[in-house]
Amino acid sequence: MGAERGKGRWESGAVAHAATDPFGQGPLPWLRASETYFDDTGRVVPWYVEHAPAPGAELRMPRPRREEGSPRSSDDVHQQIKGFTSTGAVAPGESIDFHVTVNPPQSYSMDFYRIGHYAGAGASKIASTPRLQGLTQPEPLLADRTVSCHHWWRTWRQLIPSYWKPGAYVAVLTTYDGHRSHIPFTVRDSEPADLLLLLPDVTWQAYNLYPEDGRTGASLYHAWDDKGGLLGEEDAAITVSFDRPFAGAGLPLHVGHAYDFIRWAERYGYDLAYADARDLHAGRVDPTRYRGLVFPGHDEYWSVPMRRTTERAKEAGTSLVFLSANTMYWQVELSASPSGVPDRLLTCRKRRGPGRATLWREVDRPEQELMGIQYAGRVPAPAPLVVRHAEHWLWEATGAHEGDELPGLVAGEADRYFPRTQLPPYEDRMLLAHSPYEDQGAVRHQETSLYRAPSGALVFASGTFAWSPALDRPGHVDTRIQRATANLLDRICKRD
Template sequence: MGSGHIRRWESGAYAHAVSDPFGQGPVPWLRGSENYFDDTGQVVPWYVEHAPAPGASGPRIPPPRAGGGPRTADDVDQQIKGYASAGAVAPGESIDFHITVNPPQQFFVDVYRIGHYGGDGASKITTSPRLSGIVQPPPLTADRTVSCHHWWLSWRLQVPSLWSIGAYVAVLTTADGRYRSHVPFTVRDGHPADLLLVLPDVTWQAYNLYPEDGRTGASLYHAWDESGKLLGEEDAAVTLSFDRPYAGAGLPLHVGHAYDFVRWAERYGYDLAYADTRDLHSGRIDPTRYRGLVFPGHDEYWSVPMRNTVELARDHGTSLVFLSANTMYWKVELSPSASGVPDRMLICRKRRGPGRPALWREVERPEQQLLGIQYAGRVPEPHPMVVRNASHWLWEATGAHEGDELPGLVAGEADRYFPRTRLPEHDSRILLAHSPYRDHEGAKRHQETSLYRAPSGALVFASGTFAWSPALDRPGHVDERIQRATANLLDRICKRD
């Protein structure tokens, strides 16, 4: 199938079947010339090269290249696509990139760090030399599992010891300037910090349908049959490989949630360390060293070691901040790749075949016992968040009053308190929003935002909505009351005056 007949699913949005306004893959965390198709087929610009001229104000938008500038590579022709050998890497270590280029030609890699950077959203840290690109072999498939572990090494990045920890994106561009793709990764270290930001790479992979070619790709949600018909969960993959690119633009679905928080938190100088969820799983980090753990994005898939580690941290006095909804819903396992590299395979049987149930609430460990609330359902249209207990310190100086409606703050998916489900042990507990909405059938539902103090003194906050992180720093979604409420929470956790 030629690229002249791009169907909607090739944009990276259709096959995910996501109806929420914050789930359309990469969103404008950067501004400028990059194109990304949203779920309506409209082009969303979101990329800028951060290289202001001396004395100039604002970012320099690169001039269009021949042919109108780079456009996003697709998963059919795979003009340029790649993946990294690890999700997170420490300064002084190396990370390998495996990249396919079609037709074969030279390419280069610009590495950006996500941050505020005067509003630009990211800063270019380094550029690779010109590299030789080849057409890598087709992905290997077995029982819906797609892997590119057999791709040749294209570039090894030795991360300098002076690099700042943080969320990074490698931007791959063909030498002719026509196509571009992305590879996210994290730079972490073991130095102490107030807050540990945990990037949800396990959930990112669960949604990854690469390659979105109408034939081969599979996620935990979708696959295709021989005729190109998109199949649902009952026919989707059970095991996924991290050894493959992300579909579409090369950035995960919901990645914008994390970047929204990163930009805002770095703007206001919070002392952040970075890790991904596989670091939690493997024990590479000790979360009890931090005042708080922040889970900024959609974080739906958790392994037993992840949950045990986080509960242990809470019981040692480390606060927990969950800024999304539908957190810790599915129970998963991580296993080594065929070559023995740890945590390169994600396994979740959902409700199919023999074995134990895959929902945490079905194995007598419902999410509410950690979060204080748990997943209630999808929110088909954004609704207002209705403030409750406005005299609480979280709402202090926000200007929010009892019963105030914060427009659009209940969106995507919602959590609430389930009265028949056991709560975690707590010294105090409060609900800070109670927001009615209607589900897909028109039935009345409600969302809630929760905060409790564990016996250890740890605070555990759960926003109960997808829209909280975008309200911090996403153009068109910023809400100053949410910004201040988040600052009130983090300042208390960090013991700021």
């Protein structure tokens, strides 16, 4: 961002939660390499490793001189290079269109990486474009608080060859003068697999504050006042567009949760198919084809079709695995862009204006009726996850004992069981963690839930943001969580 205006991207994300979230902050938690760059506070940090500032650290520093040849992150003020795709997930054999702006106009390259374990690297370069000539696209369009770049020219069309494996991908854009940005996209599966991983692109867009320029950007949480200050939800957008880049370096807030799970699962050979939340919404995937659906990261915004399809999958015997907290909290609508492309606008009125309530629990469809627990609140500082029912098969061979405290495993946000809220039908049910934490002087509790539906489907909800990072995030790995997750997935996949 520009030096004096507004807040850094990770800071605005923390403000969105009104809490310190050690798992949603930092630059780019995906490819682990030794290369360094200058982030938007002017610090030299590893280019692809998550780096959250220490509590109380200075947020804005003078930008040091860049080392020769090292890249710098593009920002939303100067728009050195930014871009987005005009479609959601694509299948092998299809094409995906990229819309890129470069300022000043100059050549740039696009390198395509696939997220995975790859001997610990975290991703592998799959392909590169030839050198492309960049152009400066028109200013984003603004209607009320909705920012859209649907009028940008297409600058590159990428055919997805049949030999590209389905998965989570990142296009890395680098200008001739050394600025860099990113565009995430998904290559969707058409082949059978044990588990279908659903990337939370709807929630990612809800948090997208692009352009984070102190003037025009808006998310479902924030907008800017006329002095470049960050406004809250009451002044934020009601509708946001997928036709725009992600703020900052171009990757969504909380994207690392999904990437942590992917690296771990592919390391241990789980048979994964891939899709986006909008694929679930639009019916482009049939969840009943899979033994389990995995929701690997923060997945807060759900449409009616998303929930209906997931419930039908459970009733058909497909297990559900929710590896974060605050899932399915807001009910949203998806609609077409001004040019008629389906599912390019995301609307959530929250508690403003006429119309029905948009919290699922306020329309008599609480999250707990599907997941077994539901959102309880923010966690101001990480707290231990306290093991319950250590004799249960989920904790088998983990080394965890009754009452053990797993440090830092309750963080960001937490779910719990609400006794006065309807539970789903179940054959057996267990709360496998009951963890106290403090919030504004009060003691609250996080809980982890597992139940078996009458169809035989297992439904697991971790109830904390920290579960996926514990699988493969440097500095956060917990071998007990790794083994518990393997116990769960092995049972779902019916591994010996």
